[in-house]
Amino acid sequence: MSKLVFAKPSKIKKVRKLLPSLAVVAIYLALPIMGLSGFWIDVLTRVNIFLLITLSLDLYSGTTLYLNLGVPFTVGASAYAIALLNRYLGIPVEYAILPSAAISAVLSFAIFIPSLRVRGAYFSILSLLLPIILAGLVTSQPFSLYLGGEGGISYPPLFFSYARTLPARERLFFLSASYFYISAAVAIVAYVICYKVAYSDFGFMMRSIGQDELLAEASGIDTFRVKLVGFTASSFLSAVAGALYAAMRPPVTADVFIPANTLVPSLTAVILGGMGTVVGPAIANHLTLITYEVLWGVLGRWRIILYMCLLIVLVLLRPQGFVFYLYLRLKRAVSTKISRLFEGA
Amino acid sequence: MGKLLICDNVTKRFGGLVAVNRVSVEVSRGELLGLIGPNGSGKTTLVNLISGVLAPDEGRVLFEGRDITKLKPHERVALGISRIFQGMRVYPYLPVYYNVELSARSVFKDAKLARSKTIWALTTTKLLAETLELPANLTPYKIKMVELARALVTNPKLVLLDEPFAGLSPEEVSEVIEIVRKLNGNGLTFIIVEHKLRYLMKIVGRVVVLNEGRKIFDGAPSEAVNNEEVSRVYFGVV
Amino acid sequence: MEEFKYILIFGLLHSLTYLVFSLGFSLIFGVARLPNLSYGALYVFAGYATYIFLTQLGLDFSLAVIASTLLTATTSFAVGEFTIKPAMKFPVSVFITTMAVAYIFEEFFRIQMGLRPVTLPLYSGTTTVMGVPVSNHWLLVGLVSLLMVLALLLFLFKTSIGRAVRAVAESWEESMRLGINPLKVLRVTFLLSGVYAALTGILLTPLKALTPGSGWTPLFTAFAVVVMGGIGNVLGTVIASLIYGFTEQLVTYMLGGGIARVVPLVLIVLVLVFRPHGLFGRGE
Known part of the structure; x- marks a missing residue:
């Protein structure tokens, strides 16, 4: 059993304790202006969007320990919702993002209700089956006629109508920079909300379900309601991720339903970072995914195998995740140094 | 009746x-x-x-x-109706305070009331010194007390x-x-x-x-x- | 009438293959109470192993079958020993580790063998059964599947190890009280389920092309069947695979193959709604 974070971190009395984190965020946000190449801006955008999935997974599965392997379903449903709203109703992607996320969250909610009632592995089982079945549906007759089949559905991406009016050499930079800032803004907001929720009474109720569900139920917690609310909130996050990604990177294909694409990176981050800690998975998300891109040049396809081996070893050796512990130590060291600086001044 | x-x-x-x-x-x-x-x-x-x-x-x-x-x-x-399970049944990775408070919080919608109820239950079971401890660091007797506090906190x-x-x-x-x-x-x-x-x-x-x-x-x-x-x-x- | 016979025969044949594959899956699922998500990868592993033995090493077909079955069983044992057993204390981790194993195999074959579908020698020719032409390979598959099901039933109900397997599946504590070592039983199921995955892989590959990712569909079928029949319930698994096979054939015939893919989803959701512990499960 993983050693979940138990205590609410003491209320931050001084803003300066937050300073190191804010500085890191500021540098991160300044990267595109400082002349980072277009390729890496795009990578960071994708990593930002993955942060939403990671947070979603951590918020629900990390606390309740009900492993939601159906994340690709939620991500894919909202991606397809964007594409379909555009194709059949002519709604531009800019306006379709939130409705699509909502549609997908409601769909996930409706489909998972029966399995949330049952304790144990059934939830994970159903969640595992869903995305694969949907991927099969999308690419087979007669659905492929309406859902684009193997080739997927294409449409003009986010802000494209505006970018077209720009001079050609500014166009690409405008698109990748604006995507980066949108994804970063959404990711930061999502992070703050997730952190607040995970360490609220509601968050602790979800943790209690993960640690002893029968006890939680018998000692007064309406476990079904807690799971339902937590699951829907977490689904909405993944749905936003799917909608954002689809809006920025058409076409939408059945690839979004494949766990290797949309689940495994975030799952690795959650395990590596420490389930339910929010901070750990968020850091691990950026670390693992950026390294993953770097490794492409060195290892090529073997990087997946390396990551999977790493995942197995980590799950078996340190289920509590070590990024969070590194973070805590680093934070303590840095904040004592900064407080000394301030006191000296 | x-x-x-x-x-x-x-x-x-x-x-x-x-x-x-x-x-x-x-x-x-x-x-x-x-x-x-x-x-x-x-x-x-x-x-x-x-x-x-x-x-x-x-x-x-x-x-x-x-x-x-x-x-x-x-x-x-x-x-x-409150109950205590057979054996030592507590949330292993939540501190004593949350072990008790979560039950109060789910019965009393008012957070302040829940908190004061929790403090009362912890006082009754003489657990005030251990509120931030994890169950793993407690004696079996203290764990029983945590369970009792959790049973009492919901006004049974x-x-x-x-x-x-x-x-x-x-x-x-x-x-x-x-x-x-x-x-x-x-x-x-x-x-x-x-x-x-x-x-x-x-x-x-x-x-x-x-x-x-x-x-x-x-x-x-x-x-x-x-x-x-x-x-x-x-x-x-x- | 012709279609009816067709559905009857192929429904039965499909049900048999699902049954064999699901039984191998439910061995571990029943004993460990946790699914081995790399089971589908073992199916693919056996297919590729046979292919390599045949084409690269030039082994005789029967020899290749035996060698790859043994190899798959050993692999299954290793996977169980290193990724299921150590992770069992914390159920969520078994999902993660076995899924990771599945992806390791999938990527490995993608790198080594490419995405081009691979196939194994087919037992050629057709025989007319009840007026319906059925390929001889399908008949072979049906026959071997039937034998494997009977062998497993004999093993489970007539041998002492088999009885131990059932006892552990029934209750981990009770069986320990009876002097059975559940971990040893678990090892037996690792090996056996490897054999079942291997044989189905070798038998079905000639009928369905083999790609690195083609282990998932059989895995999900097994999942659906086992969950529907009740985890660890042999009779339930038999009936569930019959329901599954016939429904699938019927829906394919009436509405087309695309919609037939939804069948497992709908069945599972229905079962979860009305009988949360499977059609024949007994609950907690």
Whole structure:
């Protein structure tokens, strides 16, 4: 059993304790202006969007320990919702993002209700089956006629109508920079909300379900309601991720339903970072995914195998995740140094 | 309806095994009832039926005259039925404070009230010094106290204790008994399932004896010891 | 009438293959109470192993079958020993580790063998059964599947190890009280389920092309069947695979293959709604 974070971190009395984190965020946000190449801006955008999935997974599965392997379903449903709203109703992607996320969250909610009632592995089982079945549906007759089949559905991406009016050499930079800032803004907001929720009474109720569900139920917690609310909130996050990604990177294909694409990176981050800690998975998300891109040049396809081996070893050796512990130590060291600086001044 | 709790002919089957067979028990307000019987006699199953962890196949459970047979465990907690599980059952990775507060928070919608209730429960069980400890760092006695605090924090009218003395030293048992007696003196009703009869018989006002899912005795502890069937199935075996 | 016979025969044949595959899956699922998500990868592993033995090493077909079955069983044992057993204390981790194993195999074959579908020799020719032409390979598959099901039933109900397997599946604690070592039983199921995955992989690959990712569909079928029949319930698994096979054939015939893919989803959701512990499960 993983050693979940138990205590609410003491209320931050001084803003300066937050300073190191804010500085890191500021540098991160300044990267595109400082002349980072277009390729890496795009990578960071994708990593930002993955942060939403990671947070979603951590918020629900990390606390309740009900492993939601159906994340690709939620991500894919909202991606397809964007594409379909555009194709059949002519709604531009800019306006379709939130409705699509909502549609997908409601769909996930409706489909998972029966399995949330049952304790144990059934939830994970159903969640595992869903995305694969949907991927099969999308690419087979007669659905492929309406859902684009193997080739997927294409449409003009986010802000494209505006970018077209720009001079050609500014166009690409405008698109990748604006995507980066949108994804970063959404990711930061999502992070703050997730952190607040995970360490609220509601968050602790979800943790209690993960640690002893029968006890939680018998000692007064309406476990079904807690799971339902937590699951829907977490689904909405993944749905936003799917909608954002689809809006920025058409076409939408059945690839979004494949766990290797949309689940495994975030799952690795959650395990590596420490389930339910929010901070750990968020850091691990950026670390693992950026390294993953770097490794492409060195290892090529073997990087997946390396990551999977790493995942197995980590799950078996340190289920509590070590990024969070590194973070805590680093934070303590840095904040004592900064407080000394301030006191000296 | 003067009775606090009425189990009306409740039956629970597991496959072919009848764990509880048409058992009727009535509990009055302020009573301290002992529930005893040999292993596998259906004591814990009956407690599960009262607390709502299991639903009976037949029969009804009434609480304060209201039929609660179909209610879920958490709804019963809100009505005033708390329980302690067999063994040490706490959230292993939550500190004592959250172990107790989460239950309060789910019954009382007002966060301030929940917090003050939690502090009261922790004071009653003398846990104030350990509020931030993890259960792993506590003695079995303190863990029992955490469980008791969690049971008390929801303002119960009836508390079900499943083997509360197991794993405790005689001194610790008498401390638990003292707390139970004090709460009982304030009007709280208890049903205690216990193996350690010499402690139990001293404190309860009435015992119900189960054997193979049936109720075979219901009356004063002193009579139970003299009852032939009880001695045969229970004291004879143990 | 012709279609009816067709559905009858192919429904039965499909059900048999699902049954064999699901039984191998439910061995571990029943004993460990946790699914081995790399089971589908073992199916693919056996297919590729046979292919390599045949084409690269030039082994005789029967020899290749035996060698790859043994190899798959050993792999299954290793996977169980290193990724299921150590992770069992914390159920969520078994999902993660076995899924990771599945992806390791999938990526490995993608790198080594490419995405081009691979196939194994087919037992050629057709026989007319009840007026319906059925390929001989399908008949072979049906026959071997039937034998494997009977062998497993004999093993489970007539041998002492088999009885131990059932006892552990029934209750971990009770079996320990009876002097059975559940971990040893678990090892037996690792090996056996490897054999079942291997044989189905070798038998079905000639009928369905083999790609690195083609282990998922059989895995999900097994999942659906086992969950529907009740985890660890042999009779339930038999009936569930019959329901599954016939429904699938019927829906394919009436509404087309695309919609037939939804069948497992709908069945599972229905089962979860009305019988949370499977059609024949007994609950907690």
